[in-house]
Each structure stands twice: as C-alpha cells, then as structure tokens.
Amino acid sequence: MLTKRIIPCLDIKDGRTVKGVNFIDLRDAGDPVALAKQYANMGADELVFLDISATLEGRPTTLEMVLHVAEQVNIPFTVGGGISSVEDVDALLQCGADKVSINSSAVKRPELVNELAEKFGSQCVVVAIDAKQVNGQWKVHLAGGSIPTDIDLFEWAKEVEQRGAGEILFTSMNHDGTKNGFANKALAKLSETLNIPIIASGGAGNIQHFIDAFKEGKADAALAASVFHFGEIPIPELKKELRNHNIEVRL
Amino acid sequence: MKLVIINYGAGNIKSIQFAFNRLGIDAVLSNNPQEILAADKIIFPGVGEASTAMKKLKESGLDTLIPDLKQPVLGICLGMQLLCNATEEGDTQGLGIFNTTVKRFSNNVKVPQMGWNIIKNLKSDLFTGIKESEYMYLVHSYYAELCAETIATTDYGVNYASALQHKNFFGVQFHPEKSSLAGEKILDNFLKL
Numbered sequence: 001m002l003t004k005r006i007i008p009c010l011d012i013k014d015g016r017t018v019k020g021v022n023f024i025d026l027r028d029a030g031d032p033v034a035l036a037k038q039y040a041n042m043g044a045d046e047l048v049f050l051d052i053s054a055t056l057e058g059r060p061t062t063l064e065m066v067l068h069v070a071e072q073v074n075i076p077f078t079v080g081g082g083i084s085s086v087e088d089v090d091a092l093l094q095c096g097a098d099k100v101s102i103n104s105s106a107v108k109r110p111e112l113v114n115e116l117a118e119k120f121g122s123q124c125v126v127v128a129i130d131a132k133q134v135n136g137q138w139k140v141h142l143a144g145g146s147i148p149t150d151i152d153l154f155e156w157a158k159e160v161e162q163r164g165a166g167e168i169l170f171t172s173m174n175h176d177g178t179k180n181g182f183a184n185k186a187l188a189k190l191s192e193t194l195n196i197p198i199i200a201s202g203g204a205g206n207i208q209h210f211i212d213a214f215k216e217g218k219a220d221a222a223l224a225a226s227v228f229h230f231g232e233i234p235i236p237e238l239k240k241e242l243r244n245h246n247i248e249v250r251l
Numbered sequence: 252m253k254l255v256i257i258n259y260g261a262g263n264i265k266s267i268q269f270a271f272n273r274l275g276i277d278a279v280l281s282n283n284p285q286e287i288l289a290a291d292k293i294i295f296p297g298v299g300e301a302s303t304a305m306k307k308l309k310e311s312g313l314d315t316l317i318p319d320l321k322q323p324v325l326g327i328c329l330g331m332q333l334l335c336n337a338t339e340e341g342d343t344q345g346l347g348i349f350n351t352t353v354k355r356f357s358n359n360v361k362v363p364q365m366g367w368n369i370i371k372n373l374k375s376d377l378f379t380g381i382k383e384s385e386y387m388y389l390v391h392s393y394y395a396e397l398c399a400e401t402i403a404t405t406d407y408g409v410n411y412a413s414a415l416q417h418k419n420f421f422g423v424q425f426h427p428e429k430s431s432l433a434g435e436k437i438l439d440n441f442l443k444l
Contacts, residue, residue, distance in 0.1 A: 076429045096265040121299040123390040250367040250386040
C-alpha cells in the first residue's frame with residue numbers, strides 16, 4: 001500500500017534554513033544540506049526547500065544549494081520560491097531537484113502549469129496554494145501569504161489539476177505557525193474533489209495533529225518545519241505513532 | 252567498471268549520477284553510440300512523457316542500438332516502460348524487450364502514484380539483500396502489466412510489475428536513486444551483476 005508521507009520543510013534564505021512564524025519573524029535553524037541529510041537518516045519521506053526570500057525580493061533560488069543537496073541526499077526533494085518560467089524549472093531539475101513548487105507565478109500566469117507539465121511531466125509540478133478562510137470562504141493569497149486575492153481555493157485547485165499539476169501543497173494561513181493542528185475540513189474537501197495527491201501544511205504542533213490530518217483531512221502527505229527543526233517531534237516517534245493508529249507509513 | 256547513463260534529454264539523470272557517486276562510481280552521461288557500446292554497465296533513465304522520450308531516442312538512433320546491447324542494462328521509471336512492447340501514454344510503441352504493455356492507472360486511485368510503496372515477490376539477483384516488502388519511492392501514472400518477466404510486484408489499485416528482467420535487461424518502475432539505503436543497495440547489486 002502507498003504510504004502517507006512525512007515532509008520536513010526547510011525555508012531557505014541566503015543559503016540558510018529559517019522558519020517564519022506566520023511567515024513574518026525568522027529564526028535560524030541551520031545548514032540546509034546538513035539538516036537534509038539528518039532528516040533522510042531519520043526517516044523523512046521527502047523534503048521541501050522553499051526559498052522564502054525569492055518571491056518577495058525577486059532573488060533566484062540558489063542552484064548551488066540544490067546541487068549540494070542532490071549530491072548528498074538519497075530521498076526526493078522539491079524546490080520552490082521565485083520560480084516563474086520554464087527556464088527556472090529546467091535549471092533546478094538540471095541541478096538534481098526532483099520536483100518544483102510554484103505558487104504566485106501560477107496565479108499570475110496559469111498557463112505556466114500547462115507549460116511545465118508538458119515539458120517536464122506532471123510528476124514534477126507541485127502547485128503550492130496559500131489560502132486563508134475569511135467569512136467562511138477560503139481565498140488564495142500571494143507572495144508568501146501577504147497579498148489576498150478573490151480566487152476560491154477549491155476552484156483554483158481544480159483548475160491547476162486540470163492544467164497538469166501533479167500535486168497540491170495546501171497551506172492554511174489561518175493555521176500556519178499556530179501549532180493548533182491542520183485545516184482538516186478544507187483538506188478533506190480538496191482530497192475528495194481532486195484526484196492528485198494533497199500535501200497538508202500549516203499548523204502542526206503535536207503528533208495527534210498529524211493523525212488528524214491523515215484520518216480527518218484525508219491528506220496524502222503532511223509537511224511541517226519548526227516542530228521538526230527544533231526537535232519537538234522526532235520523526236521516528238511520529239511515524240511509529242502513526243502506524244499504531246493504523247496509518248500506513250514507511251518505517 | 253565503466254558505467255554509462257544514457258543521456259537522451261529525458262529525465263533527471265543528475266540524481267542517478269549522484270547516487271552512483273555516493274557508491275564510489277563515476278558514471279558517464281552520454282548519447283554517443285561508441286561510448287555506450289564500450290560500457291560495462293548501462294543505465295537507461297527516463298522521466299516525462301513517453302511519446303516525446305521515444306521521439307528523442309529515435310532522433311539519436313538509440314532506439315535501434317539499445318535492444319542490441321549485450322551488457323547489463325537497467326531501465327529506470329520511464330526507461331523501464333520504454334523497454335516494454337507498448338505504452339498507452341501517447342499511444343507509443345516501445346522497444347519490445349519486456350513482453351508486456353504499459354497502461355494508465357484507473358481513476359479509483361490518485362494519479363500519479365506518488366510516494367513510498369512496497370515491492371514484493373522479489374526474484375532476481377538485483378534484489379540480493381533486499382527484504383520482501385521493502386519500501387521504494389515511486390512517481391508514475393502508468394504501470395506495466397504482470398508478465399512472465401516480472402521480478403517484483405507492487406499494489407496500487409491493481410497488482411502490477413514494479414520490476415522486470417529479460418536476459419541482460421532489467422527494469423525498475425521505482426527510483427532506486429531516491430529510495431534511501433535500500434535503493435542504493437539495488438544500484439550496488441546492479442554494479443555487481
């Protein structure tokens with residue numbers, strides 16, 4: 001059986017790992033390559049690197065870091081942040097990234113999803129969606145969550161699936177940084193209406209939150225940062241507990 | 252040991268090269284027929300769309316060279332699928348090494364299959380030291396139907412061939428280069444065949 005995936009997310013700025021609390025305050029949590037290797041050894045199923053400085057300041061994602069990660073890490077990884085063209089993606093894949101994640105650039109020019117899927121295959125196209133629930137409506141936000149739009153989360157997710165996205169990385173802005181659990185209702189709706197994998201992101205605080213994201217949220221994978229970076233939830237313990245709750249994981 | 256990774260412009264070959272580097276082997280990336288023929292071992296990679304990849308193979312004449320290879324050849328992911336008779340993806344004729352057909356997963360499962368799943372019914376030297384039901388990383392929307400050449404199976408809505416072998420040709424649907432230590436062990440086994 002296909003297992004549920006646990007994905008540490010490493011936010012990158014100037015080649016260092018940082019984690020924004022609600023995307024604003026930054027705390028240094030180390031060297032990305034060393035952290036990546038450590039996570040692979042601990043049983044992480046995949047890694048995501050987000051160049052959080054990229055969209056806000058237009059800085060290109062550091063290809064050199066991607067190359068070092070690809071050299072040293074034996075599990076798949078996704079790179080996101082500031083990717084806006086076929087050329088950007090080509091360069092990242094050439095350096096050894098397995099997948100790329102696009103966010104604001106897809107909203108600005110949805111055809112980018114089609115272009116990437118056609119040229120590189122859907123399997124490497126992750127569309128990241130940051131959304132916030134306002135008056136009961138889930139609305140897509142841009143540029144690291146700072147710019148609201150009128151776009152409905154579920155309509156947008158369906159559209160990118162049809163355009164060739166291979167996976168959705170859904171971050172709830174209401175939950176991110178709160179450590180109060182994932183947005184399970186929205187996750188379950190996404191998972192039931194789409195036929196591509198959904199990664200849950202935003203809100204992980206304890207092991208029960210992951211159990212809920214998989215059982216109630218029907219997520220295919222769960223992503224978190226600070227609970228892993230600061231050792232609050234050891235991945236081996238998390239996976240053991242998931243298995244105790246009859247959730248299939250790689251152990 | 253001269254290891255060549257066939258470079259025909261389809262897929263993430265850097266990660267395969269890096270995986271062999273971690274095993275202490277320098278793999279050469281090449282689409283040069285002489286260089287490929289002179290290799291001890293050959294990796295036939297592939298990620299992307301089948302008909303596009305087959306077109307690239309034909310443009311470089313590799314579609315006629317590959318089936319005649321006598322050295323151990325390991326097809327990975329789309330590389331394995333192109334070694335089959337045919338694939339539904341882009342209604343593409345394959346190289347006909349493995350006597351099976353590649354079909355699309357039905358929509359009763361999420362497509363692509365993305366993540367770690369188990370391989371079982373292992374029967375090949377390729378899997379020496381690999382335990383039954385070991386986890387491998389897979390990303391694919393199409394699968395090879397079970398056939399006499401099946402050397403590993405996986406369940407995803409359907410029980411399918413996740414590895415194949417015919418004479419000197421091996422194929423794996425999963426990505427050993429991305430499947431942690433067990434994946435590296437399979438690559439090491441291939442080097443020792």
